[in-house]
Amino acid sequence: MTSKTNAGYFFEDYRVGQILRHATPRTVTQGDVAMYQALYGPRFAMHSSTEFASPGAVIQIPKLDDLITFHTVFGKTVPDISLNAVANLGYAEGRFLERIEAGDTISATSEVIGLKENSNGKTGIVWVRTTGIVHSDIPVLEYVRWVMVRKRDAAAPAPTPVVPDLAKVVPADALHIPEDLDWSAYDFALAGEPHRHGDYTVGEIIDHVDGVTLTDPEHMMATRLWQNTAKVHFDVTARPDGKRLIYGGHIISLARALSFNGLANAQLLAAINAGAHANPAMAGDTIRAWSEVLDTAPTSNPHVGALRLRLVATKGEAGALRGEDGKYLPEVLLDLDYWAFLPT
Structure with a gap:
């Protein structure tokens, strides 16, 4: 019997510098917004009201919750990064860039930036820097995460350890403020x-x-x-x-x-x-x-x-x-x- 199903990467399959293009691109819709609302019940006004998000606009553009972007990008990476993971361990250097709108199609790529086998010889830590993009070339999110991944063969030789030096905090002056964000007449009563x-x-x-x-x-x-x-x-x-x-x-x-x-x-x-x-x-x-x-x-x-x-x-x-x-x-x-x- 043969199987053409992707079994996912194991620890020994990764190399520092490796670029992974993740399948499959996903178009987010207002259905995703409704489902997110049903699952988590967020009440932030920017994501609940088009009028609050774009006051006075001729065409009111809904602002999708930033975590919809995060989850969609993260989900793209799972088959290549954490299908055989024991646990997702942490995040760093994450920046939300351009905001997405309903109808945008999100895709993602990751670069392997670190590897370190664990002392038990059965698992190892993989560090990746992931970028989510829309319209083929516009970054909407970037972050580093590290994952504990199983080895396929415990006898496989350990790679030379490479542990990335990650910033403890994103500098405030590196934060991306949407160009169309206008809070000059912010309504605190409606915000809650x-x-x-x-x-x-x-x-x-x-x-x-x-x-x-x-x-x-x-x-x-x-x-x-x-x-x-x-x-x-x-x-x-x-x-x-x-x-x-x-x-x-x-x-x-x-x-x-x-x-x-x-x-x-x-x-x-x-x-x-x-x-x-x-x-x-x-x-x-x-x-x-x-x-x-x-x-x-x-x-x-x-x-x-x-x-x-x-x-x-x-x-x-x-x-x-x-x-x-x-x-x-x-x-x-x-x-x-x-x-x-x-x-x-």
């Missing part, structure tokens, strides 16, 4: 909260209050929406515990939606500085979210300020992150460091 950029202080902890209990049907629907084919999300035989691992991006979107409570005016994501899926999440877990203000910065647009935030998804209490040993507490699921744009 009065808090401006200057109302937040470094070190402030914001409890986002609400909780969401994870279910397998919603998670699997979301993962299919992004065409994420990683086995651990669907196949209960892919893990020793017989459970489906919740896609980490699902946790990101749920936590981001919860962050509306206290950060309703953090309308646009600007960058992902760092991120870690600290512990696995499974159906039945109830997650809550809290944020810490890490930094603030002005931008070249006098009506727009940048806020650096740590977004934490947890099964525990707000403000609790690490134990005395410096390791993440077992109830912490996500630690995401990102820049957002708010009105001044």
Whole structure:
């Protein structure tokens, strides 16, 4: 019997400098917007109202949620990067560039920038820099992520370790502000909260209050929406515990939606500085979210300020992150460091 199905890359298949063009391009539609809304329930005004997003425009252009871009690009990479992954470990140097619109077709490429075999000889870490593009050549998103990938043959020789030196934070002056972003007459009442950029202080902890209990049907629907084919999300035989691992991006979107409570005016994501899926999440877990203000910065647009935030998804209490040993507490699921744009 033969099989023509793509079995995915294993650790020994990667080489530093390798360029991977990911199949298949995907056109996003208003159907994707409706499905995203149904799955996560975000209430940010820029993504909920065309009138709010483009006031006074003759043709009102809806602003698709930045995480729709992220998930779509991420999903393209799975068959080549993480089909045989044990876990997606982290993110860095992520920048949201041009915003996408319904009808845009997104494709993606990745470059392998680092490799390091693990001491067990059965797995290794692969670092890739991924770029999502529309209209064949316009970048909409770029980021680095690293993944623990299984080896096909434990006896295969280990590559020379290459660990990339990644920036801890995207500089504020490197953030991309959409040229058509006009917040000179921003309506705080319709946005849902009065808090401006200057109302937040470094070190402030914001409890986002609400909780969401994870279910397998919603998670699997979301993962299919992004065409994420990683086995651990669907196949209960892919893990020793017989459970489906919740896609980490699902946790990101749920936590981001919860962050509306206290950060309703953090309308646009600007960058992902760092991120870690600290512990696995499974159906039945109830997650809550809290944020810490890490930094603030002005931008070249006098009506727009940048806020650096740590977004934490947890099964525990707000403000609790690490134990005395410096390791993440077992109830912490996500630690995401990102820049957002708010009105001044």
